[in-house]
Amino acid sequence: MTPDALDPGCGRTLEELSDYLSAGSSPDSLHMDNCPQCQAALAALRRLHTLTGQLLESDLHQAGSTDEPWFRSIMDNLRLETKAGRSIALAGAHPDDDLSETEGAVVALIRTIGDTVHGATIGKCRFNGNLETPGAPIGIEVNVTALWGERLPDLANTLRQTLAQALARHTELNVDDIDIAITDLGVVSPGSKGNGTAP
Amino acid sequence: MTAPPLTADALSSAADGLLAERASDGDSKAFEVLARRYAPAMRGYARRITGSFADADDAVQESLLQAWTKLGDLSEPNAVRGWMMRITANASINLVRRRKSTTSIDAVEDPADPAPTPETAALTATGMTALTAALARLPEEQRHCWVLKEMGNQSYEEIARTLGITSDSVRGRLSRARATLLKEMEAWQ
Numbered sequence: 113m114t115p116d117a118l119d120p121g122c123g124r125t126l127e128e129l130s131d132y133l134s135a136g137s138s139p140d141s142l143h144m145d146n147c148p149q150c151q152a153a154l155a156a157l158r159r160l161h162t163l164t165g166q167l168l169e170s171d172l173h174q175a176g177s178t179d180e181p182w183f184r185s186i187m188d189n190l191r192l193e194t195k196a197g198r199s200i201a202l203a204g205a206h207p208d209d210d211l212s213e214t215e216g217a218v219v220a221l222i223r224t225i226g227d228t229v230h231g232a233t234i235g236k237c238r239f240n241g242n243l244e245t246p247g248a249p250i251g252i253e254v255n256v257t258a259l260w261g262e263r264l265p266d267l268a269n270t271l272r273q274t275l276a277q278a279l280a281r282h283t284e285l286n287v288d289d290i291d292i293a294i295t296d297l298g299v300v301s302p303g304s305k306g307n308g309t310a311p
Numbered sequence: 312m313t314a315p316p317l318t319a320d321a322l323s324s325a326a327d328g329l330l331a332e333r334a335s336d337g338d339s340k341a342f343e344v345l346a347r348r349y350a351p352a353m354r355g356y357a358r359r360i361t362g363s364f365a366d367a368d369d370a371v372q373e374s375l376l377q378a379w380t381k382l383g384d385l386s387e388p389n390a391v392r393g394w395m396m397r398i399t400a401n402a403s404i405n406l407v408r409r410r411k412s413t414t415s416i417d418a419v420e421d422p423a424d425p426a427p428t429p430e431t432a433a434l435t436a437t438g439m440t441a442l443t444a445a446l447a448r449l450p451e452e453q454r455h456c457w458v459l460k461e462m463g464n465q466s467y468e469e470i471a472r473t474l475g476i477t478s479d480s481v482r483g484r485l486s487r488a489r490a491t492l493l494k495e496m497e498a499w500q
Contacts, residue, residue, distance in 0.1 A: 118490045126493070127486050156493050163442045163496075164461050170439060171355035171462075175367075178347045182354070182364070186372045187346065192379050195337030216337045223338060233325065236332035236388075257329050296326060 120149035129153050133161065200239075202284045203246035211246075215239060218283060222254060225278040229271050231259035235295060241288075249288035252279075257296040268292040323347075331388035334379070342382075346375050349392055353399040359458055360403035366410070370403040377402065393464070400463050401473050404455060438496075445495040453488040456481050 119125050124140065129150060132138035144150040176182060197215030204211045219237045226234035235255035242248040254275070258267055272290045279287050322330065322344045333341035353374060358367035377398050385394055446454055452474075459470045460481075467478045474481070 118493055125486075126490060127482070130489060156496065157489075159438075160442075160489075160492055160496060161461075163438050166439050167442055168355075168462050171359055172352055175351045175355035175358065175364075178350055182368055183347070183350055186350070186368060186375065187343070189372055190346075190375055190379075192339050192342065192376075195335075197337070219336045220338075223333065223336070233329060234333070235329050237336055255332060257326070296329060298326070 118153075120147070120153040122147050122149045124150055124153075126153060126157070130157055133157050198239075198243055200243045200250075200285065201246045213283065215243070218279075218285065221278065221282055222252070222275060225275060226254065226256070226271060229267070229274050231262035231267050232271050233257040233259075233298065246284075247286050249286050251289040251291065252287060253291045253293065255293050255295040257298045258294045260297045260299050264294050268294065326389070327391045328389035331382060331385060331391040335382035335385065335388070339379075342379055345378075345391065345395070349395050350375075352392075353395060356396060356458075356463060357399050357403040359462060360400065360455065361407055366406055367403070370399060370406050373402045373406070374399045396463055397465060397469060397473070400459050400465065404473055407451075407455075441495070441498075442492070445492050448495075449488055449491060453484045453491075456484040457488040457492075460485055 120129070122143075124144065124147075128138070128140065129144065132141060132144055133154060138144060144154065195216045197219065199212040199214055200218065202211040202213060218239075222237050223234045226232055233256065235257060236253075237255075238253040240251040240253065243250065252275075254271070256268075256271065258264055271292055275290055276287060279285055322333075322341055325341070325344065327345070327348075330341045330345045334345060350371060353371045354364070354367050357370040357374070358364050361367055361370055374395065378395050381398075382391075385391060446457070449457065455474060456470055459465045459473065460467075465473070467481045470481045471478045
């Protein structure tokens with residue numbers, strides 16, 4: 113029996129019916145909805161689809177949970193390299209000094225400080241400007257998930273001030289602009305600081 | 312106006328997109344939350360492709376490493392789950408191929424399910440057991456296409472890229488796999 117012998121016999125192919133099933137629409141749907149052969153083939157395809165879903169669930173169940181040794185073993189073996197990013201030049205006390213800090217270190221600082229501001233969770237951070245010249249003005253863009261219910265302009269201001277102070281204290285960067293973008297709203301989740309986000 | 316710093320535990324309810332952004336900026340705690348969230352799905356998927364949990368664990372570890380390294384390339388952080396599953400499929404297929412080149416075909420572990428434990432036996436309906444067996448009988452090239460499409464929800468183009476074949480070949484293999492499975496299924500009901 114060739115695969116083609118499974119086509120419904122009305123000129124349509126299993127593939128067309130399968131595409132109809134997954135897309136939910138077809139230029140030929142008027143026929144497919146009314147042809148008994150197509151309907152029989154669609155029923156078989158649906159059954160296969162249902163079984164596949166059950167198999168997927170069973171696979172997930174059998175894979176186990178992350179409390180089990182397999183996950184710990186994977187995480188123990190995983191060596192995540194530090195993401196240093198670009199190098200930011202610093203002005204030294206002497207002209208001969210060649211000092212720098214990494215973008216990654218400054219981003220980590222921004223995350224740590226920013227997360228302490230109530231209602232804010234820091235997302236992506238980006239630096240704009242000339243990082244190679246010590247003292248050159250640098251702009252920072254920060255994505256933030258805000259706790260639902262916060263006054264967003266106040267939150268952005270507090271965050272901007274807190275970050276500016278921390279960066280001035282802990283780095284030598286000449287930060288001339290901190291652009292806060294509220295990219296998502298989160299809802300309070302029990303036992304956490306409230307960084308869970310709405311679906 | 313201050314709160315204690317976020318711990319991995321507090322991040323555990325954060326949205327995928329936020330975790331992906333932080334992880335791509337080097338926040339390993341955020342990455343661990345993502346890994347914890349999707350590792351079981353990745354392991355189940357990898358095991359379905361490679362045929363064993365031992366290989367699946369290698370594939371998942373490789374996938375997580377790649378995900379950590381390449382997170383910066385992810386243009387849509389909210390789509391991180393699908394992206395991690397695609398990486399998992401790639402790593403699993405590559406692992407199967409590496410095994411092939413060092414082992415004779417006959418020695419490759421059959422991807423049929425291991426003997427069912429009482430737990431899985433209770434869980435699996437007859438149809439599902441039959442589907443598993445039918446999948447195991449498919450030629451490997453068809454099975455991979457079918458698993459990537461129907462269980463991984465990957466597009467023809469993505470599957471083509473993963474397997475290094477044309478989209479038309481993917482379409483053809485899927486078509487044959489579907490026909491065979493349906494034909495076998497007729498006998499189960």
